Amino acid sequence: MYRSHVLVCGGTGCTSSHSPEIIEALNAQLKEKGLESEVQVVRTGCFGLCSLGPIMIVYPEGCFYSQVKVDDVPEIVEEHLLKGRIVRRLLYSETAQAEEIKPLNETNFYKKQHRVALRNCGVIDPENIDEYIGADGYQALAKCLTELTPEEVVKIVSDSGLRGRGGGGFPTGRKWSFTAANKADQKYVVCNADEGDPGAFMDRSVLEGDPHCIVEAMAICGYATGATEGYVYVRAEYPIAVERLQKAIKDARAYGLLGKNIFNSGFDFDLHVRLGAGAFVCGEETALMTSIEGNRGEPRPRPPYPAVKGLFGKPTTENNVETFANIPQIILNGPAFFNTIGTETSKGTKVFALGGKITNTGLVEIPMGTTLREIVEDIGGGIPNGKKFKAAQTGGPSGGCIPAEYLDTPMDYDSLLKIGAMVGSGGLIIMDETSCMVDIAKFFLKFTVDESCGKCTPCRVGTRRLLELLEKITDGNGTMEDLDTMEALCYYIKDNSLCGLGQTAPNPVLSSYRHFKDEYIAHVKDKKCPAGACKNLTQIVIDAEKCKGCTACERKCPVGAISGTVRNPHVIDQSKCIKCGACIETCRFGAISRK
Amino acid sequence: MKSVEELLAIKNKVKGQMSVRSENEEGNVRVLVGMATCGIAAGARPVLNALVEEVAKRGLNNIYIAQTGCIGVCQYEPIVEVLEPGKEKVTYCKMTPEKAVRVVTDHLVNGQPVAEYTIGAATK
Secondary structure (H helix, E strand, O other): OOOEEEEEEOOHHHHHOOHHHHHHHHHHHHHHOOOOOOEEEEEEOOOOOHHHOOOEEEEOOOEEEOOOOHHHHHHHHHHHHHOOOOOHHHEOHHHHOOOOOOOHHHOHHHHOOOOOOOOOOOOOOOOOHHHHHHOOOOHHHHHHHHHOOHHHHHHHHHHHOOEOOOOOOOEHHHHHHHHHHOOOOOOEEEEEEOOOOOOOOHHHHHHHHOHHHHHHHHHHHHHHHOOOEEEEEEEOOOHHHHHHHHHHHHHHHHOOOOEEEEOOOOEEEEEEEEEEOOOHHHHOHHHHHHHHOOOOOOOOOOOOOOOOOOHHHOOEEEEEHHHHHHHHHHHHHOHHHHHOOEOOOOEOEEEEEEEEOOOOOEEEEEEOOOEHHHHHHHHOOOOHHHOOEEEEEEOHHHOEEEEHHHOOOEOOHHHHHHOOOOOOOOEEEEEEOOOOHHHHHHHHHHHHHHHOOOOOHHHHHHHHHHHHHHHHHHOOOOOHHHHHHHHHHHHHHHHHOOOHHHHHOOHHHHHHHHHOHHHHHHHHHHOOOOOOOOHHHOOEEEOOOOOOOOOHHHHHOOOOOEEOOOOOOOEEOOOOOOOOOHHHHHOOOOOEEEO | OOOHHHHHHHHHHHHHHHHHHOOOOOOOEEEEEEOOHHHHHHOHHHHHHHHHHHHHHOOOOOEEEEEEOOOOOHHHOOOEEEEOOOOOOEEEOOOOHHHHHHHHHHHHHOOOOOHHHEHHHHHO
8 A cells, every 4th residue: 555646647748858767756755765665656648737737646645746847856755755845845836725625626727627528637547547547547448348338329329419529510319329320240349549620639648647538438439339449540650659559558458448348248348559650641540441441541521421331341430539538538427517517508627728929838627618718827827928809719720710809708619610610529729929920820720721632632732822822912012803812712611621621721821811901911911920929020120219339239149240339339231131039038127029 | 468367466465565656545544663773773663664564464455554754752752743633643653574564453453442552651
């Protein structure tokens, strides 16, 4: 029995800030002090507050240590684990304000969250199947196989109101019932873990923090739809997720939770992992299946839908990681547990990867219908550096932006569609007043141009032409006619592309044009970038009244564009200036600014 | 594994070991072991471990066991305090692993503080 558990985050974020070395140092120190049989060190999945990593939680006290360094380990072991004295300087500042330590779930970041899909992330050791079982793991599978018929399982999922979390929002129960209704000698279950949106890492965190729940959910789906084999398609860029998933499958097989005749029910199910080479288009369901089959990842026309003719031409159910992650909880606790969370048409919770200009970067899971304002101001801790919120981009390159006037919009499928955005897969990028919306649209479009597979012309050529138009505008050469052409081209690409990639690629342009039209016009008519982000439309100037002639900027300028004499105002040669902004940061008198 | 019973057996075994990881809830009984230098020198660590093990063995899940600093009466270490919501604090002194086991059985399970181990009895 261990009297104290030390949980160290082993997600990708904290791993890259050296959490494995911290674990190593902890184990060495514990051994040195003879505490190894009293204190257990557990490498968990993501806690969510990635901006404060590496994160460590010490139980029973529930102390949340943030930004821990390897050098802090001896102090933690000596003071806290040996003598019971909490190392206050390392505590997450919000928990350490009073004499008594504030419990983590009462802090602003965690208070409004509701963890269903992420319930085991940061709680259990993802590489230990026993810990998953200790947290009610595989109970849902056991219940399905021993107490429920496949039809009853589909009904529970339907009644829960769960909708696809990959972005589409299609009712999961309906999807399962389609595959179940088709007769075939072989059916498949596919898990889409090809998370490709820039800034999104929900699926990665689930796979890293709780891989067994995906294994369990896929087996349940197999039972409900009559499939005996499953594939998880995961990006090769997620090495930790792949490793843990493979270990989870191996351990589940060893326990007989995968394989033949599971729980003596006569049901067989096995899982395979396929690695994607990082092509964004492979997140589209038909392209993904083509890729699993060993072919070049290109989409195919629908219908026939995967439920009729999917992987290897057989009926297939394909769901996203987060969708699957909800399934065991729904089966165990019943549909009412799930459909009482959220809004009328969007049930349950949604995981968002919060990034961009926000204080608390990380992973949050909130009930559907939580407003954007609550996410940004309460959970996210607001915009850093005293800047103002400008917009949030949901759904990455397929989604749209939500401007400040819609901050009180509930985050659910239908409310977001109404304002031209979407829930999407869960990427949520926050932008402040220094972000130029035209520039952001250009960024996402550049991404889709790179990632277009080239099979259909509207997407291959259309997105390229659209990008050229945006470049023309941000370079200051755009005309008002270009804006009309741009809008018309957007609709053309949407209507005529073969798959979801092309059909949604113009969304960032359309939604930013809808909400920030004057910003586009300013680029075209006034040749100005109001946010000061488009380099070709801004000038860096020195205010002659404020300049003291200290020469600091002149020495800092990497291209020698600043000239002047001591104690006299300096000037910038605009033909030489590369607009790097180094001089702005150097000036102690606030005399230099972008115009 | 072929039966649900086997699955439940693993679950029950592991669940107890993982209960340390839950947040301390209001209404829990708090057991604090003095673990400053004086406490450690007097043998507080075996006492703490005995408490943890006995509580886990009996499957008591509303008990929070943690370390605390020096209470100020170092001559009576190892000291264990039991704080039950709505009741007077009970302070045990000069504890040993054997005494700790009895505190768990008599006090935490049956609600009868062990008067002879308390600091009141020791200072008489």
